[in-house]
Amino acid sequence: MAEGTAALREAERFVRQFYRECPARPGEVRADLSERLLEVRRQAAEGGPQFTSPELAFGARLAWRNSTRCVGRGYWPALEVRDRRHVTRPDEVFAELLEHLRYAWNGGALRAVMTVFGPGVRVLNPQLIRYAAYRLPDGSVIGDPANLELTHHLMALGWPGGPRTPFDVLPVAVQSGGTVRLFTLPPDAVREVSVTHPTLPGVADLGLRWHALPVISDMRLEVGGVSFLCAPFSGWYLQTEIAARNLADRDRYDVLPALARALGLDTRRERTLWRDRAQLELNVAVLHSFDAAGVKIDDHHTVTRRFVRFEEREARAGRAVYGRWSWLVPPVSGALTPVWHRSYRDVEITPNFFPQATAWPAGVPDRDTVAAGAPRCPFHT
Numbered sequence: 562m563a564e565g566t567a568a569l570r571e572a573e574r575f576v577r578q579f580y581r582e583c584p585a586r587p588g589e590v591r592a593d594l595s596e597r598l599l600e601v602r603r604q605a606a607e608g609g610p611q612f613t614s615p616e617l618a619f620g621a622r623l624a625w626r627n628s629t630r631c632v633g634r635g636y637w638p639a640l641e642v643r644d645r646r647h648v649t650r651p652d653e654v655f656a657e658l659l660e661h662l663r664y665a666w667n668g669g670a671l672r673a674v675m676t677v678f679g680p681g682v683r684v685l686n687p688q689l690i691r692y693a694a695y696r697l698p699d700g701s702v703i704g705d706p707a708n709l710e711l712t713h714h715l716m717a718l719g720w721p722g723g724p725r726t727p728f729d730v731l732p733v734a735v736q737s738g739g740t741v742r743l744f745t746l747p748p749d750a751v752r753e754v755s756v757t758h759p760t761l762p763g764v765a766d767l768g769l770r771w772h773a774l775p776v777i778s779d780m781r782l783e784v785g786g787v788s789f790l791c792a793p794f795s796g797w798y799l800q801t802e803i804a805a806r807n808l809a810d811r812d813r814y815d816v817l818p819a820l821a822r823a824l825g826l827d828t829r830r831e832r833t834l835w836r837d838r839a840q841l842e843l844n845v846a847v848l849h850s851f852d853a854a855g856v857k858i859d860d861h862h863t864v865t866r867r868f869v870r871f872e873e874r875e876a877r878a879g880r881a882v883y884g885r886w887s888w889l890v891p892p893v894s895g896a897l898t899p900v901w902h903r904s905y906r907d908v909e910i911t912p913n914f915f916p917q918a919t920a921w922p923a924g925v926p927d928r929d930t931v932a933a934g935a936p937r938c939p940f941h942t
Contacts (some may be wrong), residue, residue, distance in 0.1 A: 565605070568786035572601050572610040575912065576786030579619050599636075610787055618642035620670040620784030621675050621792070624912040630888035632900070633796060633864055635871030636673055640794070643676040651735040651742040654682055658689060658733065658778075658793065662750040665774055665795045669855040677782065682791040685734035685741065685920045686711065689776040690751055691791060693722065693729040703727060706812055718743055728753070728770055733778075736920065754854045756808075758846040763823035766848070769816065771803045773846070773856045780914040790917065797857045799864055802829035804844040805892040816843070843891055861891035865898040883908040 576597055585591045612620065618640075618756060626637040643664075645657050657676055665674040675843055693712045694704040694930045702709065704727050716722055723729030730751050732743040742881065752773040758764035775798055782792035808814045817839045821828050824842060826835040851858040868889065872882045884905030895901050 569602065569605045569610075571786030571911070572605060573598055575620060576601055576616065577611075578623075579616050583615070583619055584715055593939075598720060607650040612785060612787065614642075614644040617644055617677060617784065619645075620912045621677065621782065621794070624782055624784065624914050625673075625794075627883070627908060627910050627913045628908055629883050629885045629905075632868050632891075633799065633859060635867045635874075636796065640673045640675060643674065645676050646679045646789075649679045649682055649737055651737045651740065651744075653679060654684075654737065654791070655733065655742075656736050658684070658735075658744075659747070659750050661793060661795070662689065662746075662774065662776065665776070666752055671774060671795070671797040671857040673794075673796045675782075677789050678791040680790075681738050683736040683917075683920070684778040684791055684793060685714070685736060686731065687779045689733055689778045690746065690772040690774065691731045692727070693731050695722065695725055704729060705807075705814065710919070710921065715743065717921075727768075727890045727908070730772075734920075741920075752856070754850050754856055756843075756846050756850045757853070758842060759849045760901070761824060761842060761846075763825075764820065764822060764842070766847045767816065767819060769808060769814075771798075773798075773851070773854070775802075777914075779917060781917050782912070782914055784912040786911075790815060792914075794914075797859065798851070799859045799861060800844055800847045800851070801861050801891045801893050804847040805840060808847075809840055809843060829848070840893065861893060862898060865889075865891065865900045869899045869903075881906075883910065903927065 577594065578706045580594045580597070591597075599608050621642045622637050622640045625631065625640055626815040628634055632675050635837050642659065643657070648654055648657055657678070661674055661676045665672050691708050691711065692705040694702050694706050694709040695712065696702050696709060703725055706711070708731065712722075712731065715734060718734065718741060720732050730746055732745050735742050735744060753770045754773050756764060756767075756769035756771065774795055776793050776795040778791075778793040780794075782793070806813065817836055818828060820843060823837040824839060826838055827833045828835045848858065848860055875882045882905070885907045886900075886903075886905050889900045889905065891898060
């Protein structure tokens, strides 16, 4: 009973916030606040609040506004929310995911989009577009090591694996009730950008690429005390996510040693700062490549200045901005950005996004995903 009372209070608090921050538009028919609160109480007694589509859209935008780890949340009012709570069948869910990818792509002028599905639906992939990982008998990995467990799980569900390249796109696992189905993303839903450099041809020789559209797909959206287990949302990349983390981290693609050799840098001593120089040029290359491909991407200087303006707007509205400093400060040239000198309280408020437990046991066998003799990752030769 106590939990139900707390959930009802949360729903009422959210509805009041919606009425306070979102006045009715001209011509819009909306119940008075008192009438809406009575309706929410009736719904809560009958199984749970049923938020309207405008309320759901506002809650999703608030979840982005409240995300302590997102430096790009100043765009929160522009989030487009697709209410698909009536969709629960796996094949229909996948069709909507494809529509999400195509609509968000927008010819490269990426849109911020969220699609909210009905009860019992989950996407098991952390992102809709992820690259497979295959472990070789000697312990090395082809592909993205972050996805070893995911790849192993999808293969256990029946995926035969891809051609064993560093960039095999994984299928999407859609769970509805107790059923999990795998779906292959068609080529037109997976837009990729080949990484080249404006002045250093050796970068192109590495054959790097990355998918253009990040779609987080495994987070739980909580709005007014109601959880939505499947609410994929997408924006666009900050170049450091790709160049300073995904491609550069030692436990990911770890391309900096190969890139430094391609650039002719002296890698014998750390004091030459070859890692720093290679990482900087990789960031230049990613920005150049996305710009050349006509795909929207942010850089860390611009996005952190915009974040400060977002803080100023929130202060004028009488709202506090919470944040996790280690996520807001970029992994490249952090001290050159305005957020470096600021402090933030790491407080989670709702609506918000929350992680969910993975749907498979932790741990991946060392040597059972690819046979000996499979091609090695070119970045670790």
